Amino acid sequence: MRLKPETLADITTKTLANYNGRAEIFREGTRDHDVSQNIGALLRAVDVQEGDATPRTILDLGCGPGRDLRTFSRLGHRAIGLDGTERFVAMARQDSSCEVWHQDFLHLQLPGRFFDGVFANAVLFHVPTQELPRVLAELYATLKPGGVLFSSNPRGDNTEGWKGERYGVWHDWPGWRALMTRAGFVEIEHFYRPEGQPFEQQPWLASVWRRPDDTARDASAR
Numbered sequence: 641m642r643l644k645p646e647t648l649a650d651i652t653t654k655t656l657a658n659y660n661g662r663a664e665i666f667r668e669g670t671r672d673h674d675v676s677q678n679i680g681a682l683l684r685a686v687d688v689q690e691g692d693a694t695p696r697t698i699l700d701l702g703c704g705p706g707r708d709l710r711t712f713s714r715l716g717h718r719a720i721g722l723d724g725t726e727r728f729v730a731m732a733r734q735d736s737s738c739e740v741w742h743q744d745f746l747h748l749q750l751p752g753r754f755f756d757g758v759f760a761n762a763v764l765f766h767v768p769t770q771e772l773p774r775v776l777a778e779l780y781a782t783l784k785p786g787g788v789l790f791s792s793n794p795r796g797d798n799t800e801g802w803k804g805e806r807y808g809v810w811h812d813w814p815g816w817r818a819l820m821t822r823a824g825f826v827e828i829e830h831f832y833r834p835e836g837q838p839f840e841q842q843p844w845l846a847s848v849w850r851r852p853d854d855t856a857r858d859a860s861a862r
Contacts, residue, residue, distance in 0.1 A: 642770055651807040652744050655766055656724050658805040663727035667705040677835055678761055679711060681848050682790035685828050686757045696756035699782065702763030703740060706732030712759075713738060720755075722748075746771055750782035758782070758789045762844075765793040765808045769800055772809075776823035786853040789825060791816075792833065795845040813845060825849035 643651070659666060686696050696717045700709050703721030705728055712719035713736060721732045724744030732740045743749060745767050758779055767775050779789055796810020811819075813830065820827070828850055832842035 643768055648746060648768065648771065651768060652724070652746055655806045656726075656744065659725040660727050663705070663725065663731065666728075667731060670704065671707060673707075675708065675761055677831075677833065678790060678792055678846055679708065679759070681829065681831075681846065682757050682759055682788060683715070683717075685788040685790075685848050685850065697754065699750075699755045699758045701758055701760040701779070702745070702766075703732050704728050706734075706736040706738070706740070708759065708761065709736035709738045709740070745775055748775065748778045750778055752781050753784050755783055756787050758787070760789065760791040762792050762794075764791050765811065766806070767809070768807065769798075769809055772819055773823060776819065776825075780824055780851055783851040785851060787851045788828070789849045789851070790846070791820075791849070792844050792846040794843055795832070811845065816845065816847065820847070820849055824851065826852055 682698075698712050698717050698719050700712065700719055700721045703709055703723050706721060709719045709721050709732055719736070719738050721729075721736070721738055721740035722743055723729050723732065723740065724742070726742065729740050729742045732738065745763070760779070764772070764775070783789065793811055793816065794808070795812060798810065798812055798815045800809035801807070817827065826849065828848040830845065830847035832839060833844040833846055834842060
């Protein structure tokens with residue numbers, strides 16, 4: 641059954657309201673989370689030439705209070721945040737001094753072929769499955785040819801619905817791979833987190849994808 645527009649609006653409103661009402665608690669609870677494995681996976685794929693220190697333009701999709709924006713900036717990259725939670729946007733702007741856009745995932749307004757990388761850490765699982773192909777197409781379009789998308793989602797059996805006051809989807813690897821492939825992305829790698837734990841203790845599915853470099857194809861078509 642397809643979700644109606646009013647249901648999608650309700651999902652967005654309630655999920656963002658929950659984050660907004662718990663913004664300070666969320667910031668304190670996630671401040672020291674180690675996501676260096678995820679950041680490293682994105683940057684390795686973006687910096688394809690060894691020793692290339694050229695600053696990259698990175699979109700931190702669902703940046704929350706701005707923890708990872710600070711990391712990308714400290715590493716010398718231009719980091720831009722995006723979040724639908726009003727209090728997170730204010731926190732991220734203040735704490736990171738980065739540009740942060742206030743947009744929700746179902747109403748993205750992104751520049752075309754602009755970013756070298758998109759860091760979607762623990763965010764895309766909030767997008768209802770029926771809307772995900774459109775959102776992935778928008779992320780594909782905002783990447784430069786050859787650009788990289790990192791995603792991390794809680795894994796499951798492709799069920800979706802409410803968990804408390806937040807809506808989510810729990811993808812398995814075959815389902816997630818099919819969605820990403822249909823959107824035009826090419827897989828670089830995938831892994832489960834946290835690192836070094838037995839599989840049953842790794843609730844997070846992480847994956848890295850590339851938008852193919854279609855510059856030559858576009859030129860030949862002119």
